[in-house]
Amino acid sequence: EAFDVMVVGSCMTDLVSQAPRLPKAGETIHGHKFFIGFGGKGANQCIQAARLGAKTAMVCKVGKDFFGDNYIQNFKDNGVYTDFVGQTSDSATGAASIIVNSAGENAIVIVAGANMLLGSEELQKALSAISHTKVLVCQLEISPQTSLNALRMAQDYKVKTVFNPAPAIPDMDPDFYRVSDVFCCNESEAELLTGFSVTNVEEARRAGQELLKRGCGSVIVTLGPQGCVVLKAQESPPKHVPATAVTAVDTTGAGDSFIGALAFYMAHYPTMPLEEMARRANQVAAVSVQAVGTQTSYPFKNDLPVELF
Ligand code: RIB
Numbered sequence: 001e002a003f004d005v006m007v008v009g010s011c012m013t014d015l016v017s018q019a020p021r022l023p024k025a026g027e028t029i030h031g032h033k034f035f036i037g038f039g040g041k042g043a044n045q046c047i048q049a050a051r052l053g054a055k056t057a058m059v060c061k062v063g064k065d066f067f068g069d070n071y072i073q074n075f076k077d078n079g080v081y082t083d084f085v086g087q088t089s090d091s092a093t094g095a096a097s098i099i100v101n102s103a104g105e106n107a108i109v110i111v112a113g114a115n116m117l118l119g120s121e122e123l124q125k126a127l128s129a130i131s132h133t134k135v136l137v138c139q140l141e142i143s144p145q146t147s148l149n150a151l152r153m154a155q156d157y158k159v160k161t162v163f164n165p166a167p168a169i170p171d172m173d174p175d176f177y178r179v180s181d182v183f184c185c186n187e188s189e190a191e192l193l194t195g196f197s198v199t200n201v202e203e204a205r206r207a208g209q210e211l212l213k214r215g216c217g218s219v220i221v222t223l224g225p226q227g228c229v230v231l232k233a234q235e236s237p238p239k240h241v242p243a244t245a246v247t248a249v250d251t252t253g254a255g256d257s258f259i260g261a262l263a264f265y266m267a268h269y270p271t272m273p274l275e276e277m278a279r280r281a282n283q284v285a286a287v288s289v290q291a292v293g294t295q296t297s298y299p300f301k302n303d304l305p306v307e308l309f
């Protein structure tokens with residue numbers, strides 16, 4: 001039976017320190033809490049889609065180490081299909097050092113490790129499943145070439161694609177736009193890709209229009225507490241989807257919660273207007289920012305109002 005959502009992407013072990021503020025260069029400061037969690041943008045998005053009820057599979061690579069073994073168990077615990085999860089002894093499981101300040105903002109350094117060894121061999125193994133999935137999701141924490149190949153593969157089989165250019169790279173292959181049914185980025189990624197400043201709804205519209213022109217089916221520019229802007233190739237004008245105000249404890253992985261939820265809605269409600277999917281995905285992500293951690297803060301279907309389903 002076919003999957004609803006497949007993610008070709010990253011897994012990281014998140015090493016998180018909570019501190020009053022982010023340290024400056026050369027500075028040591030006291031934090032008050034440390035924890036280890038399951039992260040990585042690809043896996044986060046997959047786990048959020050699974051928790052909403054999507055039948056999911058992850059295509060990724062972890063190390064043959066303690067963190068990799070644990071990560072595979074985490075997928076199983078969340079009902080994610082793991083036959084396309086590779087394990088290598090040539091590199092360590094990806095790791096992310098994360099500092100979260102008292103405003104819930106973060107700074108992250110990732111060492112992608114095994115994620116960078118995900119390649120054509122794994123894609124070939126997953127090809128038949130990719131050709132039958134409803135939605136395929138990719139990001140940029142693995143080799144960009146692998147992401148692009150996966151998106152092309154999906155497009156060849158008329159599978160709906162979601163591309164999240166995170167973290168953004170300045171010299172991104174322009175083909176990424178053409179293979180994206182939904183191109184979803186945050187304000188800083190939109191800035192880096194367009195060279196425009198993106199701090200408010202009006203600026204997000206302008207950047208979104210520029211990204212749309214490059215060949216995407218639709219563009220979503222997320223704006224944190226300001227919601228998001230949704231643009232469709234066949235339709236104008238752009239629509240602003242506001243978010244409900246919440247008090248943020250930890251915004252790490254909120255964008256991934258949004259994208260995982262979006263992929264779930266695309267798979268389960270294919271005829272729903274994109275702005276309605278975005279509105280619902282905003283609500284899912286808003287729950288995630290109110291608790292610490294990434295996946296630890298992602299809601300399950302049962303935690304959410306029935307109107308979202
Ligand atoms: O988007 C949040 C994620 O980015 C974290 O889980 C961390 O692993 C980094 O990849």
Ligand code: NA
Pocket residue numbers: 250251252253254288289290291292293294297
């Ligand atoms: Na959170």
